[in-house]
Amino acid sequence: MGIEQQIDRLIDLGEDIKTRLDRLVGLASDHFVGAGKMVADERKKPAEHPAGPKPDPGEGYRLLSKNPPEDLTPGDEYYCSIVRDWEAPAKATTEITKQSSITWYRRKIEQPAWELMKPEYREPVLPADARKLCQFSMTGKDWYDGLLEGFQVHSNPWISGNLGRWNYARIKKDA
Numbered sequence: 779m780g781i782e783q784q785i786d787r788l789i790d791l792g793e794d795i796k797t798r799l800d801r802l803v804g805l806a807s808d809h810f811v812g813a814g815k816m817v818a819d820e821r822k823k824p825a826e827h828p829a830g831p832k833p834d835p836g837e838g839y840r841l842l843s844k845n846p847p848e849d850l851t852p853g854d855e856y857y858c859s860i861v862r863d864w865e866a867p868a869k870a871t872t873e874i875t876k877q878s879s880i881t882w883y884r885r886k887i888e889q890p891a892w893e894l895m896k897p898e899y900r901e902p903v904l905p906a907d908a909r910k911l912c913q914f915s916m917t918g919k920d921w922y923d924g925l926l927e928g929f930q931v932h933s934n935p936w937i938s939g940n941l942g943r944w945n946y947a948r949i950k951k952d953a
Contacts, residue, residue, distance in 0.1 A: 909926065
């Protein structure tokens, strides 16, 4: 084999190596682009709490804060992820006052005392509620005390002798 043939063969081998390298670089860049996309996708996801996803505390309950963690009080319950339900702690909560970082806790929402004492109202009925102390309002937000005198079909239907005509009237349920 002459020198020219050897040079041609080397050129062919070089082109073959270059083609293979280009293919490998393409595969590698596809791999790294895919890995980069996976990392970017992971960054978009919200970080999961060590206690897992927040469970629904249920009607009349609220989840205890994890940041900063609220102290436990008697009556608090924890979420058991195995049975997927709320349970009372095995030990008395008077012994345990600190939350576990890997457990969700809930507490019954207590109504403020003023809420419990708030009277319930109904719409007055005539003639039974005539001359009784009622509350009157134009918007349903601000209420004024007055005596119920009557009702008319037209605008501002409720009539109070000392306050005039109103859109709304209410009377305590126990009245």
